[in-house]
Amino acid sequence: MNEAKARELICAMGHRLYQRRLVHGTAGNISLRLEDGWLVTPTNTCLGELDPASISRLDATGRLIAGDKPSKEAFLHTSVYDVRPDAQAIIHTHSTHSVAVSCMDHPHGCPPIEPLTAYYVMRVGELALVPYYRPGDKRLADAVREVAVRHACVLLANHGPVIAGKGLNEALYALEELEETARLKLLLDGHRTKPLTAEQVAELTLI
Numbered sequence: 001m002n003e004a005k006a007r008e009l010i011c012a013m014g015h016r017l018y019q020r021r022l023v024h025g026t027a028g029n030i031s032l033r034l035e036d037g038w039l040v041t042p043t044n045t046c047l048g049e050l051d052p053a054s055i056s057r058l059d060a061t062g063r064l065i066a067g068d069k070p071s072k073e074a075f076l077h078t079s080v081y082d083v084r085p086d087a088q089a090i091i092h093t094h095s096t097h098s099v100a101v102s103c104m105d106h107p108h109g110c111p112p113i114e115p116l117t118a119y120y121v122m123r124v125g126e127l128a129l130v131p132y133y134r135p136g137d138k139r140l141a142d143a144v145r146e147v148a149v150r151h152a153c154v155l156l157a158n159h160g161p162v163i164a165g166k167g168l169n170e171a172l173y174a175l176e177e178l179e180e181t182a183r184l185k186l187l188l189d190g191h192r193t194k195p196l197t198a199e200q201v202a203e204l205t206l207i
């Protein structure tokens with residue numbers, strides 16, 4: 001993709017996330033893969049007010065070659081691109097309901113959100129949970145790398161979601177489905193629920 005166009009797309013996506021209240025303040029970051037590196041949003045920037053010229057341009061080794069200082073999670077984005085050749089875009093947010101679920105005590109080995117609906121399974125698949133590390137910690141990027149091989153959607157404990165997609169729109173739609181299903185999970189708290197069975201999940205495919 002043409003770099004100028006990619007810069008515009010990142011700014012437009014930041015604006016959409018902000019308008020939809022999926023990000024607030026300066027939380028979250030967005031990246032887009034280029035042929036020889038990638039673009040990532042600058043650190044400490046409001047995603048609703050991005051300037052195309054300030055977007056950080058990193059080369060294939062992760063070195064900054066243009067734009068402002070990159071997101072502190074640039075390593076985390078690289079980890080995902082390294083292990084998911086299909087991923088062209090990544091969105092990380094602190095979307096409220098997803099963060100709420102990320103703060104719950106999940107039994108070891110259980111996904112943080114059960115397969116409550118078919119659409120959740122088709123858009124998000126099985127959500128991986130990564131233990132808490134300080135934002136920007138290299139260990140966080142390493143932990144994400146381990147699970148991103150098998151999971152396009154990852155939830156960082158006490159932090160928020162990281163979503164990889166074939167494009168920015170695909171990542172956004174998965175993020176929105178995750179956020180709405182996290183809300184459903186919280187609404188269902190205290191109610192007897194009946195998630196889909198393994199057989200029902202198996203007949204669904206990610207779209």
Ligand SMILES: O=C(O)[C@@H](O)C(=O)COP(=O)(O)O
Pocket residue numbers: 026027028029041042043044045070071072073092093135136
């Ligand atoms: O939670 C954090 O601090 C980061 O993961 C984040 O969301 C924003 O960091 P920058 O992209 O460095 O602004």
Ligand SMILES: [Zn+2]
Pocket residue numbers: 027028092093094135159160
């Ligand atoms: Zn964050």
